[in-house]
Structures are given as structure tokens and as C-alpha cells.
Amino acid sequence: MKISKYLSVGILSLAVAASTQADTVVHITGSTAFRAGTTTSIENIMGGAGNFKAAFAGTTGDEKGATYVVLQGNVASVPAAGLVTVKCTWTGSTGGIKTVVQNIDITQTTAPNGWMSITNLPGTNTVVGVASPSYALDTGTFPGETLKADVTMEDSLQSSTGFTTTTLTETQVGVIPFEWVANNGSPAALNNITPLLAQALLSGGMPLSQFTGNPADAVAVYAMGRDFDSGTRLSCLAETGVGVFGSVQHIFPTITGTAGAAGSNISELRLWPQATVLGQLFLVGQSGFAGGGALADALATPGSPTAATPANPPAQALQFGPGHLIGYLGRNDASRAVKTTSIASNTAHRLKWNGVADWNEPILANGNPTSYNDAAIQEGLYSAWEYEWLAYRQTYTGNGKAVADKIALDILNTTASVAGLKISTMNVSKPVEGGLITHL
Numbered sequence: 001m002k003i004s005k006y007l008s009v010g011i012l013s014l015a016v017a018a019s020t021q022a023d024t025v026v027h028i029t030g031s032t033a034f035r036a037g038t039t040t041s042i043e044n045i046m047g048g049a050g051n052f053k054a055a056f057a058g059t060t061g062d063e064k065g066a067t068y069v070v071l072q073g074n075v076a077s078v079p080a081a082g083l084v085t086v087k088c089t090w091t092g093s094t095g096g097i098k099t100v101v102q103n104i105d106i107t108q109t110t111a112p113n114g115w116m117s118i119t120n121l122p123g124t125n126t127v128v129g130v131a132s133p134s135y136a137l138d139t140g141t142f143p144g145e146t147l148k149a150d151v152t153m154e155d156s157l158q159s160s161t162g163f164t165t166t167t168l169t170e171t172q173v174g175v176i177p178f179e180w181v182a183n184n185g186s187p188a189a190l191n192n193i194t195p196l197l198a199q200a201l202l203s204g205g206m207p208l209s210q211f212t213g214n215p216a217d218a219v220a221v222y223a224m225g226r227d228f229d230s231g232t233r234l235s236c237l238a239e240t241g242v243g244v245f246g247s248v249q250h251i252f253p254t255i256t257g258t259a260g261a262a263g264s265n266i267s268e269l270r271l272w273p274q275a276t277v278l279g280q281l282f283l284v285g286q287s288g289f290a291g292g293g294a295l296a297d298a299l300a301t302p303g304s305p306t307a308a309t310p311a312n313p314p315a316q317a318l319q320f321g322p323g324h325l326i327g328y329l330g331r332n333d334a335s336r337a338v339k340t341t342s343i344a345s346n347t348a349h350r351l352k353w354n355g356v357a358d359w360n361e362p363i364l365a366n367g368n369p370t371s372y373n374d375a376a377i378q379e380g381l382y383s384a385w386e387y388e389w390l391a392y393r394q395t396y397t398g399n400g401k402a403v404a405d406k407i408a409l410d411i412l413n414t415t416a417s418v419a420g421l422k423i424s425t426m427n428v429s430k431p432v433e434g435g436l437i438t439h440l
Contacts, residue, residue, distance in 0.1 A: 094228060224251050265302060
């Protein structure tokens with residue numbers, strides 16, 4: 001009896017030990033503007049280059065700028081997690097908050113939906129781009145896997161979004177600056193935007209002369225922007241005084257070729273068509289791009305001053321004819337917009353916000369600065385920034401939560417500077433998006 005009892009206890013102990021070593025999968029969604037920093041931290045906690053394998057959707061760029069990514073490796077600081085798989089589908093900050101709060105499936109405004117399968121991963125510890133990935137759920141490896149997200153990255157507080165029925169655990173991990181970018185072909189004199197100019201721009205556009213003071217500058221200037229999924233949009237509307245739920249008039253560009261690539265061209269401009277985002281109807285002009293990368297590539301594409309502006313349908317017709325375009329982006333996506341590697345004639349450039357630059361001169365050959373004017377943010381002079389948060393439901397527990405907490409800690413201590421600034425470097429704070437900045 002005693003031997004049988006001891007054997008039973010031993011077998012049970014082995015079973016418990018085995019269960020604690022089970023492989024772990026973490027599903028992350030949310031902010032496209034902060035995806036580079038988050039992905040870098042995932043790789044860091046897996047031991048860095050050569051110690052993990054990853055695949056991303058696409059054959060250009062890398063995993064840090066992709067919408068869909070799957071990474072796999074061991075997290076030494078969470079040994080009980082076993083082999084850790086992290087799947088990322090970046091839908092936008094506000095969209096990520098809604099999907100986690102309401103525990104609903106991940107969806108995109110354009111297909112596909114869901115997570116990249118582990119079948120896309122390479123056989124060795126390298127990173128590969130996949131032209132036609134599989135998005136099948138890996139229920140064989142992770143029984144019961146669904147399209148639901150475990151973790152979301154936020155450019156704004158949950159309380160600012162209206163999706164508050166379930167309170168999330170939010171961990172502040174960094175500071176993300178936002179920048180305004182004038183598109184390819186816009187004149188160098190278009191170099192500054194203020195809150196009042198931004199309000200006029202977002203209400204339907206205006207003549208270039210309102211930016212330059214030169215009455216001869218009669219060509220129009222319009223806004224391109226993000227859809228309601230986006231925390232970048234929320235932050236922009238808060239900072240400009242439009243209000244986080246304020247109305248906008250965004251441009252929809254028809255692009256010949258691949259946006260942001262050599263040979264591409266903007267052939268037509270309209271107001272953005274009516275769309276349903278996060279279950280809400282947005283009338284003509286009120287929606288926008290689903291991701292910051294797509295907006296950046298559109299800003300890098302030439303042709304807007306000579307593009308067609310059809311009168312039909314009348315609701316999408318422009319008030320002033322064709323013209324230049326301005327968009328608002330996170331710092332990494334702004335760098336993508338001004339790049340000159342794909343389009344040699346790219347003249348997209350950053351604008352000062354309220355007379356203050358987010359960058360230092362000189363500008364390099366790739367369109368980006370030698371360094372950023374972080375001191376202006378750290379002291380409160382440049383106000384177009386917000387906090388970044390990692391968040392999950394309060395019921396999220398176990399090895400997945402432990403891995404998520406390690407990601408948050410690595411961002412806080414290491415990679416926040418990939419997309420913005422470390423909180424530890426800030427000498428000012430703000431209580432809410434677009435709020436009053438005060439010195440610490």
C-alpha cells in the first residue's frame with residue numbers, strides 16, 4: 001500500500017512538473033506605431049539574434065515593421081514557460097484595446113485575419129519573410145487556440161478610448177513621439193503646423209498660402225490619416241484640440257503601382273469612402289489607413305499635385321482640387337515616409353509642430369536626421385507625444401502573463417528608445433492624451 005501510495009505521489013509530481021513545463025503561446029496586438037520596440041524586446045528576452053526563429057508576412061522590410069509576425073524561442077527568465085511562441089498581429093492601439101476588453105476575435109479592415117501559423121517558421125534560428133503565409137490556428141500544438149488576443153500595446157490610456165467595460169492591467173513602458181509629415185513633392189516652405197492649422201487641415205483642407213503666408217501659393221493642402229483603430233489618430237486629435245472622438249476629413253489616394261516603391265504614382269484623390277471600423281459606421285472622409293506603414297508609404301509616393309479629383313460620387317469630391325498631403329505618424333513610421341531608398345526623388349519631409357522640431361540637423365541622405373531632439377520632449381517644449389502601455393485582462397495569468405511582463409520590463413529598460421524615449425529620461429509628464437504638460 002505504502003509503495004503504491006508513494007508511486008502515485010511520484011507520478012503525480014512528475015505530471016505536475018511536466019505541466020509547468022508545457023509550451024507557451026502569447027498573442028499580442030495593438031499599436032502599429034510601437035511594433036518595432038515591442039518586437040525587439042520579444043527577441044531580447046529570447047536571447048537575441050541566433051537564439052530564436054521568426055517569420056513575418058512580406059518579402060520586403062523586416063519583422064520589426066511587419067503587420068504579422070510569429071517568433072519562437074526560450075525565455076530563460078521564465079523556464080516554466082517551455083518553448084515560447086509569440087504571435088503578433090498589429091491592428092492599431094484603439095482596436096487592440098477593444099479586442100482585449102471585449103474578448104473578441106482579431107479582425108483587420110483588409111484580409112487576412114488572425115495569427116501567422118508556426119508552420120511559417122524557418123528550420124533554424126533565423127528570420128524569414130514569407131510571401132504567402134499560413135494563418136491557420138495551431139490547435140494541434142496549442143489546443144483551443146482562437147483568434148482572441150492576450151496582450152495589447154496602447155498609445156493611449158484605456159479610459160480615453162470608450163472601451164472600458166472590463167478594466168485592463170496597464171503597464172507604462174515608454175514614450176512615443178508623433179510627427180507630421182508633408183508628402184513627396186510638397187515644397188520645403190511647408191515646414192510647420194500649429195494646432196489651429198491642424199484643425200483647419202483636418203476639417204477639409206486649405207490653400208498652401210495659409211501655411212506659407214505667400215498669396216501665390218494657391219495649391220491645396222489636405223490631410224491623410226488613420227482609422228478609428230489607431231491610437232496615433234486618438235493622440236493626434238487630442239493634441240490638436242479636435243477631440244479624440246472629433247470628426248475629420250481624410251483623403252483616399254488611388255496609387256498606381258506599389259505605394260512607396262519606385263515607379264509608383266498617386267493618380268487620383270478623393271475623400272475617404274464610408275467605412276465600418278470596430279463596429280462603428282464612419283461617414284465619407286472620416287476613416288483612414290489601417291496601419292502607419294501604409295500611410296507612410298502613401299506619403300512617400302509622388303503625384304498628388306497633378307492627380308485626378310473626380311466629381312463623382314459627389315460626396316467624395318474635393319473642395320479645392322488636387323494638392324499636397326500631410327499625415328501624422330509615430331516616429332518610426334515618419335522615418336519610413338521620408339526614406340529615399342525606394343524612390344530616389346522622394347522629398348517627403350517632417351514638419352515642425354507649433355514651431356518646434358522633433359529632430360536635429362543635418363538631414364542624412366536617407367531623409368532622416370543625424371539624431372532626434374529628445375531634449376525638447378524631455379523638457380516639455382515639443383508636446384506631440386504620449387505614453388506607451390502594455391496591457392492585458394486582469395484575469396490573464398500563468399506563463400503567458402509572466403512572458404508578457406518580461407516583455408514590458410525589457411521595453412521599459414531597453415527598447416523604448418527604438419520607437420521613442422525611455423520614461424526614465426523624462427523630466428515632464430502629462431495626465432492624459434493632449435493634456436497639460438508639467439515638470440516633475
